[in-house]
Amino acid sequence: MSVRREDFGHMPDGRAVDRFLLDGHGLSAAVISYGASLQSLFAPGRDGALDDVVLGGDTIDAYLDERRFFGAVVGRYANRIRKGYVDASGAFVALPLNDGQNCLHGGPAGFDTHVWSLAEFGEDGGPFVELALDLGDGLDGFPGAVSARARYWIPAAGELVLDLSATVSEPSPVNLSGHSYFNLDGAGSPETILGHVLRVGAEAVLPIDEGSIPLGAPVDVAGTVFDFRGGGVIGETMDPADPQIALTGGYDHNFCFSDTGETRLLAQLHAPSSGRTLSIYSDAPGLQFYTGQFLDGSAHGKGGVRYGRHAGLCLEPQSWPDSPNHAGFPGVMLPARATYRHTIRYAFGVQ
Numbered sequence: 001m002s003v004r005r006e007d008f009g010h011m012p013d014g015r016a017v018d019r020f021l022l023d024g025h026g027l028s029a030a031v032i033s034y035g036a037s038l039q040s041l042f043a044p045g046r047d048g049a050l051d052d053v054v055l056g057g058d059t060i061d062a063y064l065d066e067r068r069f070f071g072a073v074v075g076r077y078a079n080r081i082r083k084g085y086v087d088a089s090g091a092f093v094a095l096p097l098n099d100g101q102n103c104l105h106g107g108p109a110g111f112d113t114h115v116w117s118l119a120e121f122g123e124d125g126g127p128f129v130e131l132a133l134d135l136g137d138g139l140d141g142f143p144g145a146v147s148a149r150a151r152y153w154i155p156a157a158g159e160l161v162l163d164l165s166a167t168v169s170e171p172s173p174v175n176l177s178g179h180s181y182f183n184l185d186g187a188g189s190p191e192t193i194l195g196h197v198l199r200v201g202a203e204a205v206l207p208i209d210e211g212s213i214p215l216g217a218p219v220d221v222a223g224t225v226f227d228f229r230g231g232g233v234i235g236e237t238m239d240p241a242d243p244q245i246a247l248t249g250g251y252d253h254n255f256c257f258s259d260t261g262e263t264r265l266l267a268q269l270h271a272p273s274s275g276r277t278l279s280i281y282s283d284a285p286g287l288q289f290y291t292g293q294f295l296d297g298s299a300h301g302k303g304g305v306r307y308g309r310h311a312g313l314c315l316e317p318q319s320w321p322d323s324p325n326h327a328g329f330p331g332v333m334l335p336a337r338a339t340y341r342h343t344i345r346y347a348f349g350v351q
Contacts, residue, residue, distance in 0.1 A: 001023065001024035001025070001123055001126060001127050001154075002021075002022075002023045002024070002127060003020060003021065003022050003023070003121050003122060003123065003127035003128070003129060004020070004021050005018055005019070005020055005021075005118075005121065006018070006019050006021065007019070008032050008033070008034070008039075008059075008060055009059055009060035009061070010060065011034075011060070011064075011115060012064070015115055017032055017033050017034045017060045017115060018032065018033045018118065019031070019032045019033075019039060020032075020033075020118075020121055020129040020152075022127035022128065022129065022152065022154055023127060023154075024123075024126045024127045024154045025126055025154050025155070025156055025157045025158065025159065026043075026044060026157050026158050026348075027041065027042065027043055027154050027158060027159075027160060027348065028040075028041070028042040028050065029041045029042075029152060029154065029160055031129055031131070031152050032060075032063075033115050033116045033117070033118070033131060034060060034063055034114075034115050034116075035063070035069075035071075035072035035073060035111065035112035035113065035114070035116070036072065036073040036111070036116045036131045036133070036150040037056070037063070037070060037071040037072045037073070037112070038054055038056070038071035038152065038162075038178065038180050039054075039056045039057070039070075039071055040052045040054060040056060040187075040302070041053055041054045041160065041180075043158070043276060043348040044276075044348075044350065045274040045275050045276050045350060046274060046275025046276070046350045046351075047275075051185075051186035051187075051189075051274065051276075052186060052187045052188070052302065053182055053183060053184055053186065053187060053276065053278075053348075054070075054071055054180045054181060054182060054183075054187055054312070055070050055071075055180075055181035055182075055183065055187050055299075055301060055302075055307055055311060055312040056070045056071050056187070056301070056302055057070065057299075057300055057301065057302060058300075058302050058303070061300075062299070062300040062301070065300065066298060066299050066300075067112070067113070068181075068295070068299050068307075069105060069112050069179040070179070070180075070181060070299075071178070071179065071180045071181070072111070072112035072178075072179045073111050073112065073148075073150045073162075073164065073176060073177070073178060073179075074105040074106060074110060074111060074112055074176065074177055074178075074179045074316075075105070075106050075110065075111040075148060075166065075174065075175065075176040075177075076106045076110070076111065076140055076142050076146055076148075076166070076172065076173070076174055076175075076176075077103065077105075077106055077142075077173050077174065077175045077332070078105055078106075078175045078176055078177040078179075078288075078316065078318045078319075079104070079105065079175065079177075079254070079288055079316075079318060079319075079320075079321040079322075080099060080102040080103065080104050080211075080212055080213060080321045080322055081095055081102065081103045081173065081321075081322050081323075081324060081325070082101055082102050082103075082211065082213045082322055082325060083095065083097070083101055083102075083103075084103070085173065085324035085325055086324075086325075087143075087171065088171060088333075093143060095107060095141060095142065096108050096109070096141035099212075100211055101211060102211060102212070102213065103141075105179070106140055106141075106142075107140065107141045107142075108141070109139065109140045109141055110140065111133060111140070111148060111176070112179070114133055114135070116131035116132060116133045116150070117131065117132050117133070117134075118130075118131060118132075119131060119132040119149060124153065124155075125155050125156075126153060126154040126155045126156065127153070127154050128151060128152060128153035128154070129151070129152050130149060130150070130151040130152075131149070131150050131151075132147070132148070132149050133146075133147070133148045133149075133150075134146075134147045134148075135147075137169065137170075142172050142173075143170045143171075143172055144168045144169040144170025144171075144172050144336070145168065145169040145170075146166055146167070146168050146169075146172070146174075147166065147167050147168075148164070148165065148166040148176065149163075149164070149165045149166070150162065150163070150164055151163040151164075158347055158348040158349055159345060159346065159347050159348070160345075160346045160348075161343065161344070161345050161346075162178050162343070162344045162345075162346075163341075163342075163343050164176040164177075164178075164340075164341070164342045164343070164344075165339055165340060165341045165342075166334070166339070166340045167334075167337060167338065167339050167340070168334050168336060168337075168338075169336055169337070170336050171333055171334065171335055171336055172333070172334055173323070173324050173332045173333055173334070174332060174334040174340045175318055175319040175323070175332050176318070176340070176342055177284070177288070177316045177317060177318040177342070177344070178316065178317075178344055179314060179316060180314065181292060181307075181311070181312030181313065181314055182269065182278060182312055182313055182314070182315070183271075183311060183312045183313070184196060184269060184270070184271035184274055184276040184277070184278060185271045185273055185274045185276075186274070187301065187302060187305070187311075187312070188301070188302065188303050188305045191271075191273060192235075192308075192309070192310035192311060193234060193291065193292065193310050193311070193312060193313040194233075194234050194235030194238070194291075194310050195233060195234070195235060195271070195272065195273070196233070196234050196269055196270065196271050196313070197231055197232065197233055197234075197269070197270040197271075197272065198228050198231065198232060198234055198237075198267065198268070198269055198270075198289075199228055199229070199230070199231040199232075199267065199268040199269075200228040200229065200255050200266065200267045200287065200289065201229060201257075201264075201265065201266065201267070202221065202228075202229075202255035202256055202257055202266075202287065203220060203221060203222075203229070203256075204218035204219060204220060204221060204255070204256040205218060205219060205221050205224075205226040205253055205254065205255050205256060206218055206219075206253060206254045206256060206320060206321065207219055207244055207253075208244065208247060208248075208252075208253060208321075209247075210247060212247075212248065212252060212321070213321065213322050214254070214320070214321055214322055214326060214329075216326070217328065218256040221255075224242075225237055225238065225239050225242045225244070225245060226244075226253065226255070228267075231268075231270075234251075234291065234313070238250060238251060238291065248293065249293040249294075250290075250291035250292070250293035250310070251289045251290060251291045252288070252289075252290045252291070252293075253288070253289060254286045254287065254288050254289075254318075254320050254321055255286065255287045255288075255289060256285065256286060256320065257284075257285050257286065257287070258285065259285040259330040259331075260285075261283055262283060263281050263282060263283045263343060263345070264281065264282075264283075265279060265280070265281050266280050266281065266282055266284075266287045266315075266317055267279070267280045267287060267289075267315050268280075269313075269315065270351055275350045275351055276348065276349075276350060276351075277348065277349045277350060277351050278346060278347070278348055279346075279347040279349070280315055280317065280344065280345070280346060280347075281344070281345040281347065282317030282342070282343065282344045282345070283342065283343055284317040284318050284319060284342055284344075285319060285320065285330045286317070286318050286319055286320045286321075286330070287315060287316065287317050287318075288314065288315075288316040288318060288321070289313070289314070289315055289316075290313060290314040290316070291310055291313050292307075292309065292310050292311055292312045292313055292314070293309055293310060295307045295308055295309055295310070295311050295312070296308065296309065297309075317342070317344050318342075319332050
């Protein structure tokens with residue numbers, strides 16, 4: 001087992017970006033300080049060969065040229081909030097917009113756009129690195145200062161854990177997640193994710209409007225293109241004639257789980273050609289499933305690859321989109337000086 005630090009280039013203002021290489025328990029991961037992003041993750045396939053299963057770039061320029069959120073920790077609010085929200089005093093808090101009328105993944109100055117600092121790295125039953133981000137009042141467009149931590153850890157065979165936490169100086173919506181794009185056939189594979197088999201245990205999903213904001217309460221997945229409870233091939237289940245699929249050209253929807261705070265299995269993914277499997281566990285009440293339909297070949301991937309449509313998919317455990325504006329959705333308002341915590345566990349195997 002090992003963990004080491006190396007250079008990953010510089011920001012336009014000269015600030016250094018680091019890369020941390022974690023190797024242990026059958027996995028090799030690389031995390032960069034820009035966006036606290038998972039830059040690579042090598043996992044074995046059925047034949048024992050290691051392949052990189054997450055999309056990303058070889059240089060910092062690949063992340064700066066286009067904002068695709070590759071592997072990033074997204075916040076202060078992952079997913080979308082339409083325009084803003086009403087706070088406890090009844091005042092409307094306008095948020096910075098970067099997706100039509102929405103604040104997406106924290107807006108123009110979201111967590112993914114910042115260079116995080118090193119808190120610590122080493123071994124704790126497995127290699128780990130913990131990164132820190134401290135933003136002053138209003139620097140990300142949300143009220144109050146925020147301090148966040150992201151800890152990547154390989155604690156056991158085939159497992160990568162992402163522990164997220166945050167505190168705020170003023171009451172604020174907080175919702176953090178990891179935005180990795182997975183392709184279990186390999187990030188440079190010509191195979192898209194449409195042949196992957198997905199299972200999601202949720203019984204409900206949030207239908208969206210043309211701006212990708214929830215229409216209202218969750219609806220039952222039974223008999224719909226969102227019923228992955230028994231597993232389904234993504235490309236076969238994704239019906240382009242379905243009105244919800246037609247809105248975004250694929251899946252970009254939140255699956256709903258009970259808000260118990262308990263860690264449980266949310267989703268399982270399998271690539272029949274490579275044999276790789278991925279099980280995702282989390283204590284979050286939602287899972288955003290996105291099929292990478294907005295990748296258009298312009299993004300510079302690792303090894304000179306250009307990532308096209310459906311080159312990867314995202315399975316993002318988080319709270320529900322636009323929660324501050326929907327009564328009955330899981331609570332996301334973090335009181336001042338309270339601590340937000342969220343854990344995601346990625347477990348890899350073969351089948």
